[in-house]
Amino acid sequence: xxxVSQSPRYKVAKRxxxxxxxxxxxxxxxxxxxxxxxxxxxSEVLTYSQSDAQRDKSGRPSGRFSAERPERSVSTLxxxxxxxxxxxxxxxxxxxxxxxxxxELFFGEGxxxxxx
Amino acid sequence: EDKVVQSPLSxxxxxxxxxxxxxxxxxxNFRSLLWYKQEKKAPTxxxxxxxxxxEKKSGRLSSILDKKELFSILNITATQTGDSAIYLxxxxxxxxxxxxxxxxxQLTVNP
Numbered sequence: 001x002x003x004v005s006q007s008p009r010y011k012v013a014k015r016x017x018x019x020x021x022x023x024x025x026x027x028x029x030x031x032x033x034x035x036x037x038x039x040x041x042x043s044e045v046l047t048y049s050q051s052d053a054q055r056d057k058s059g060r061p062s063g064r065f066s067a068e069r070p071e072r073s074v075s076t077l078x079x080x081x082x083x084x085x086x087x088x089x090x091x092x093x094x095x096x097x098x099x100x101x102x103x104e105l106f107f108g109e110g111x112x113x114x115x116x
Numbered sequence: 117e118d119k120v121v122q123s124p125l126s127x128x129x130x131x132x133x134x135x136x137x138x139x140x141x142x143x144x145n146f147r148s149l150l151w152y153k154q155e156k157k158a159p160t161x162x163x164x165x166x167x168x169x170x171e172k173k174s175g176r177l178s179s180i181l182d183k184k185e186l187f188s189i190l191n192i193t194a195t196q197t198g199d200s201a202i203y204l205x206x207x208x209x210x211x212x213x214x215x216x217x218x219x220x221x222q223l224t225v226n227p
Contacts, residue, residue, distance in 0.1 A: 033215065091159075105150075105159075105161065108158060110158065
């Protein structure tokens, strides 16, 4: 397809387990973001990568979150030692250029993670 | 730390009303401010603002940025039930191309 796709759409994990979420972005897009949306806390950027950076910078809230980009249009968000507070919708977005200066981020539909 | 604050957090209006959504920000190196509309699925792009005082318009929606007072507003005139959504404001800073999102405004338009 032409859009950003994420998998799985829904994931239930036991607290303490590691989780991996996948994002297939649009071919040719160079910047890829991972966001987390939670009720009452809005959206926050977790991590991002540009161009061919294979390993993203870890963002908030802690080093338990990291993303790898084995191919330019594929990213995997890894959450280590999940906590109940990690329950949220994780959105992936990509952009044609560095940063959002085209004004357009293309978002996936999100992966809903529930940590028990 | 970069900060984006939206208000109100939720708003309920009747069809035909005009609404104004607010977004204020504190960003070290401002590059642009973006508005998104999020319904049930992925957010969709509305506007990107980089310069003060220049209104961007798309149908019944318009937005303007004030870089001196560090805020933006999103106006929706003659609201329709299809405008019901969460409206997200995000600010991009120059170094690292990071985006900081606000909490969003949940708009509900009743018939």
